[in-house]
Amino acid sequence: MKILIIEDEKGLRESIEGYFSGDGNICEVAFDYNSAIAKVSLYRYDCILLDITLPDGSGFNVLRYLKDHNNPDGVLIISAKNSLDDKIMGLDMGADDYLVKPFHLSELKARVMAIVRRKSFSGSNLLVFNEIVIDLLAKEVKINSTILKLTRKEYALLLYFIANKGKVVSKNAIAEHLWGDGVDLADNFDFIYSHIKNLRKKLEEIGSKDYIKAAYGMGYKFADQ
Amino acid sequence: MKLLARYNRVNLIAAITVLFVTGIIYYLAISYILNYQVDKDILIEEQEIFSYVKQNNALPPVVEYKDQQIQFIKVNRPVNRTFINTDYYNAKGHEYESGRGLITSVIIKGQIWQISIVESKVETEDLIQIIFFITIGVILFLLLVLFMANRFILNRMWQPFYDILNKLKGFTLTDSKDIVRGNSSIDEFAELDNAVINMASRVKTDYKDLKAFTENASHELLTPIAVINSKLDSLIQTGEFNTEQSRLLNDVYDAVSRLTRLNQSLLLLVKIENHLVKDDQVVDLKHLLETKISQFKELFINKELDLKYDLVAKETKVSPYLIDILLNNLIGNAIRHSKFNGTVNVTLTSEKLTIKNTGENAPLPKDEIFKRFNKSANSEGSGLGLTISKQICESYKFDLLYDYEDSYHCFTVKF
Numbered sequence: 187m188k189i190l191i192i193e194d195e196k197g198l199r200e201s202i203e204g205y206f207s208g209d210g211n212i213c214e215v216a217f218d219y220n221s222a223i224a225k226v227s228l229y230r231y232d233c234i235l236l237d238i239t240l241p242d243g244s245g246f247n248v249l250r251y252l253k254d255h256n257n258p259d260g261v262l263i264i265s266a267k268n269s270l271d272d273k274i275m276g277l278d279m280g281a282d283d284y285l286v287k288p289f290h291l292s293e294l295k296a297r298v299m300a301i302v303r304r305k306s307f308s309g310s311n312l313l314v315f316n317e318i319v320i321d322l323l324a325k326e327v328k329i330n331s332t333i334l335k336l337t338r339k340e341y342a343l344l345l346y347f348i349a350n351k352g353k354v355v356s357k358n359a360i361a362e363h364l365w366g367d368g369v370d371l372a373d374n375f376d377f378i379y380s381h382i383k384n385l386r387k388k389l390e391e392i393g394s395k396d397y398i399k400a401a402y403g404m405g406y407k408f409a410d411q
Numbered sequence: 412m413k414l415l416a417r418y419n420r421v422n423l424i425a426a427i428t429v430l431f432v433t434g435i436i437y438y439l440a441i442s443y444i445l446n447y448q449v450d451k452d453i454l455i456e457e458q459e460i461f462s463y464v465k466q467n468n469a470l471p472p473v474v475e476y477k478d479q480q481i482q483f484i485k486v487n488r489p490v491n492r493t494f495i496n497t498d499y500y501n502a503k504g505h506e507y508e509s510g511r512g513l514i515t516s517v518i519i520k521g522q523i524w525q526i527s528i529v530e531s532k533v534e535t536e537d538l539i540q541i542i543f544f545i546t547i548g549v550i551l552f553l554l555l556v557l558f559m560a561n562r563f564i565l566n567r568m569w570q571p572f573y574d575i576l577n578k579l580k581g582f583t584l585t586d587s588k589d590i591v592r593g594n595s596s597i598d599e600f601a602e603l604d605n606a607v608i609n610m611a612s613r614v615k616t617d618y619k620d621l622k623a624f625t626e627n628a629s630h631e632l633l634t635p636i637a638v639i640n641s642k643l644d645s646l647i648q649t650g651e652f653n654t655e656q657s658r659l660l661n662d663v664y665d666a667v668s669r670l671t672r673l674n675q676s677l678l679l680l681v682k683i684e685n686h687l688v689k690d691d692q693v694v695d696l697k698h699l700l701e702t703k704i705s706q707f708k709e710l711f712i713n714k715e716l717d718l719k720y721d722l723v724a725k726e727t728k729v730s731p732y733l734i735d736i737l738l739n740n741l742i743g744n745a746i747r748h749s750k751f752n753g754t755v756n757v758t759l760t761s762e763k764l765t766i767k768n769t770g771e772n773a774p775l776p777k778d779e780i781f782k783r784f785n786k787s788a789n790s791e792g793s794g795l796g797l798t799i800s801k802q803i804c805e806s807y808k809f810d811l812l813y814d815y816e817d818s819y820h821c822f823t824v825k826f
């Protein structure tokens with residue numbers, strides 16, 4: 187997977203780059219309008235992470251450039267502006283998703299993966315992780331050809347884990363992913379534990395390996411080890 | 412008391428007092444002049460009698476003059492010569508009229524005679540009466556004119572003042588409309604109008620600056636928070652942590668998460684206050700509530716809360732984004748502040764939405780809870796949830812009310 191990160195804030199750019207690198211992914215970075223245009227005019231990317239508040243021009247101009255040149259790359263806008271107008275404008279101009287700062291890297295990764303999956307024309311809607319096969323259209327999970335019955339939240343959780351496989355995902359990130367960031371749940375993360383326990387139990391019952399590992403009391407890691 | 416009423420009252424009391432006093436003086440003066448006139452007639456008569464007595468050394472014959480009667484009575488001692496107010500017998504009309512008399516005496520051939528000359532005052536009294544009625548009429552007319560003048564002219568003259576007053580009453584900081592300039596030709600009111608308009612625009616500018624500052628500060632904070640967040644996410648990928656390090660990291664995570672929400676809440680408040688959320692559309696509240704309840708299902712189960720709900724179909728035109736936040740806040744609060752094993756009731760009727768929960772066995776301070784950063788000691792919330800809820804309700808002219816009844820904390824949104 188090839189990703190372009192257009193972000194002027196060095197700290198954030200490096201974190202994203204670090205999180206996405208590895209696992210066969212290639213990350214490139216741009217920090218202003220001109221360097222971004224230089225990159226996108228030369229190379230193709232699976233997904234472009236676009237900050238719309240760039241120092242020398244609005245990120246919207248980059249987006250407009252991409253659309254004017256019929257660039258098929260997936261675009262995810264990352265913005266400090268939680269403005270409905272900006273969001274609607276971005277999506278209308280052809281962006282695939284809109285994420286408001288601050289966000290968890292795991293959330294960003296999950297969104298990028300979703301865009302990449304949607305954009306890939308391999309003809310398959312199947313997401314495979316070892317023995318776990320997920321039919322994204324039918325929202326069906328199979329393990330060794332046996333259908334696994336999951337609740338809506340367990341399904342979302344499993345997808346989230348697979349998108350962030352090999353990474354430690356914090357409980358805060360999981361809570362925000364499942365309940366939305368409008369829900370103020372800081373004083374109560376116990377219920378995440380029971381969710382994970384249920385998912386793990388269901389996976390094991392049907393013959394899957396135990397991929398979900400608790401990580402130092404602050405989160406979970408989905409890994410094949 | 413209204414200025415007009417007070418002014419009218421003072422004016423009328425003064426007018427009545429002055430007119431009353433002048434009336435009395437007027438009456439006394441006229442009475443005095445007329446009496447003096449009558450007295451002069453009587454003196455002439457006396458003079459005539461005296462000159463007759465001097466010439467003839469006998470009493471004149473008693474002749475009945477018009478409105479004048481003369482009597483001669485034998486007396487033993489001379490009488491004091493005095494003017495008296497007495498009754499006059501009108502022989503024609505067979506009635507007594509008020510009269511003016513002179514008692515005097517004369518000595519004829521050693522015999523003292525008392526002479527009383529009485530003249531009718533009926534004509535002078537009639538005159539006074541006529542003058543009195545005319546004066547009263549004039550006074551009443553004058554009062555009426557004064558009253559009307561005060562009422563209509565003053566009312567009209569003070570109209571610009573009431574206009575300004577109404578504009579001030581209707582003035583709200585958050586409203587984008589400015590105060591409209593009045594067109595009074597009276598200098599004082601024009602000046603007042605100017606002062607009010609200047610003050611309002613100054614207050615608005617200050618308020619706008621303050622809001623802009625809040626918004627800018629919150630925006631500027633977003634990027635560093637985003638960096639901290641992403642660094643934390645990166646940090647926990649770096650390897651093994653011992654229990655102590657994990658605990659510290661967890662605390663940092665929670666703090667950053669609270670900071671994020673606080674910041675988002677502040678930005679949201681500014682947005683609602685500035686009416687920047689304008690995606691109003693018809694929302695099916697019943698359906699939305701059902702979705703919310705299923706979204707929060709795990710939280711109810713986790714706290715073993717008994718959730719009861721009774722929803723009727725209800726649609727309203729609101730921003731789906733804001734109504735979502737409102738319901739999240741109210742339901743989230745109900746869950747957070749419920750004790751383990753408590754009860755949460757959600758009732759939706761066509762007039763109102765009520766969300767009530769069991770919790771602390773004491774009512775919350777009604778005036779305090781909607782204020783910014785007011786939260787119970789054991790709450791982990793931002794302290795802005797209810798402020799935001801209140802703002803959302805206000806922007807749609809809904810009422811958000813709190814009540815404590817039968818050990819339920821009850822929040823009601825009246826549509």
